[in-house]
Amino acid sequence: xxxxxxKRKSTSTDMTAMCDVAFLLLTFFILTATARQPEALAVDxxxxxxxxxxxxxxxxxxxxxxxxxxxxxxxQDVRAKTLQKMxxxxxxxxxxxxxxxxxxxxxxxxxxxxxxxxxxxxxADRMKLVQPGIPTDSIDNQLNAWILQARYATKELHGNExxxxxKGDSKEExxxxxxxxxxxxxxxxxxxxxxxxxxGDN
Amino acid sequence: xxxxxTSGGGGKGKKTRxxxxxxxxxxxxxxxxxxxxxxxxMLTTTLSKPQAMDMFMPDKSEPEAELTVAASRTMTxxxxxxxxxxxxxxxxxxxxxxxxxxxxxxxxxxxxxxxKKAIAFTGNPKxxxxxxxxxxxxxxxxxxxxxxxxVKIAGVPSYGIVNDVLPAxxxxxxxxxxxx
Numbered sequence: 001x002x003x004x005x006x007k008r009k010s011t012s013t014d015m016t017a018m019c020d021v022a023f024l025l026l027t028f029f030i031l032t033a034t035a036r037q038p039e040a041l042a043v044d045x046x047x048x049x050x051x052x053x054x055x056x057x058x059x060x061x062x063x064x065x066x067x068x069x070x071x072x073x074x075x076q077d078v079r080a081k082t083l084q085k086m087x088x089x090x091x092x093x094x095x096x097x098x099x100x101x102x103x104x105x106x107x108x109x110x111x112x113x114x115x116x117x118x119x120x121x122x123x124a125d126r127m128k129l130v131q132p133g134i135p136t137d138s139i140d141n142q143l144n145a146w147i148l149q150a151r152y153a154t155k156e157l158h159g160n161e162x163x164x165x166x167k168g169d170s171k172e173e174x175x176x177x178x179x180x181x182x183x184x185x186x187x188x189x190x191x192x193x194x195x196x197x198x199x200g201d202n
Numbered sequence: 203x204x205x206x207x208t209s210g211g212g213g214k215g216k217k218t219r220x221x222x223x224x225x226x227x228x229x230x231x232x233x234x235x236x237x238x239x240x241x242x243x244m245l246t247t248t249l250s251k252p253q254a255m256d257m258f259m260p261d262k263s264e265p266e267a268e269l270t271v272a273a274s275r276t277m278t279x280x281x282x283x284x285x286x287x288x289x290x291x292x293x294x295x296x297x298x299x300x301x302x303x304x305x306x307x308x309x310x311x312x313x314x315x316x317x318k319k320a321i322a323f324t325g326n327p328k329x330x331x332x333x334x335x336x337x338x339x340x341x342x343x344x345x346x347x348x349x350x351x352x353v354k355i356a357g358v359p360s361y362g363i364v365n366d367v368l369p370a371x372x373x374x375x376x377x378x379x380x381x382x
Binding site (some may be wrong): 012016018019022023025026029030032033045046047048049050051053054055064092101136165167168169170171172173174175177182183184185188190191192193194195196197198 | 226228229230232233236237239240243244246247252253254255256257258259260261268281338339340341342343344345346347348350351354355365
């Protein structure tokens with residue numbers, strides 16, 4: 001009787017299917033990931049233990065740092081509409097091309113009089129420019145106008161109330177924050193969120 | 203390659219034939235790389251989202267809506283300079299102020315202790331401490347976020363943020379040397 005030889009199985013597995021799946025997922029994640037735009041005003045946010053995430057839509061972000069305030073609102077359609085409304089209020093007409101370019105700007109801090117020049121700059125020059133922040137003084141409170149028009153724009157386009165978040169620098173003196181909160185409260189916005197980074201409970 | 207030789211040895215004295223190359227490519231490294239990138243993209247998309255801390259300011263348009271809260275369960279917290287906190291119970295001047303720090307053994311312990319006292323005083327667990335946060339002009343934004351965080355961690359039932367600091371309170375801070 002011949003000896004039965006046990007055939008040793010190969011240890012190599014077929015990786016093709018696994019590779020396919022992995023790359024499919026990879027493609028999905030790359031496409032859904034939104035490229036992070038460089039921030040116009042770099043701030044170091046304080047940390048807290050809250051774990052609520054910032055919502056994705058109908059939200060406006062006021063960045064506060066170095067005594068300046070920058071305004072930004074999420075959504076290109078809302079941005080375009082806000083610009084159009086601001087143009088009407090300040091008697092400045094923006095061309096469709098300018099509106100389109102403005103819709104891509106995430107956050108800015110220039111007075112409305114200089115906005116045209118700012119829009120005309122390309123991305124690299126915009127980063128180099130030191131922006132003075134949006135005027136908030138009582139004579140010419142442009143921040144107030146931006147907030148109001150952004151709220152109108154959101155209401156008209158999406159039917160939702162615009163929510164506000166403050167993104168402040170840790171070292172920012174409280175009077176600056178107080179001033180911004182006062183601007184928001186003038187419009188009876190008493191509820192808003194503070195953006196913080198994550199910290200463990202201790 | 204991490205593959206065992208399964209040819210079974212032998213093959214002695216056989217004719218040497220030109221070996222056919224296998225068309226199989228080892229995909230292990232490629233899969234490794236793909237999964238590494240997936241992990242990276244997953245983490246950066248979900249973790250990069252910042253956290254939002256909700257806060258409420260008292261409505262200015264309704265000055266009539268004033269709450270009457272017993273002085274013994276009101277704790278006024280003044281945010282001073284140099285990351286210091288000064289707090290007192292009840293009305294300014296009636297009780298000695300305490301200088302505190304941020305953190306677990308500082309203000310959080312004070313919150314918990316005062317909350318216990320307030321509950322013991324009212325006899326109703328729902329009617330605990332009422333914290334009034336007053337950030338002064340000498341404090342910074344981090345202090346403000348920290349105190350709100352501490353209030354949440356300590357589970358203080360009700361709190362409010364008041365932006366106008368009384369002159370008497372500023373004097374109080376000056377006496378303690380924490381208003382620079």
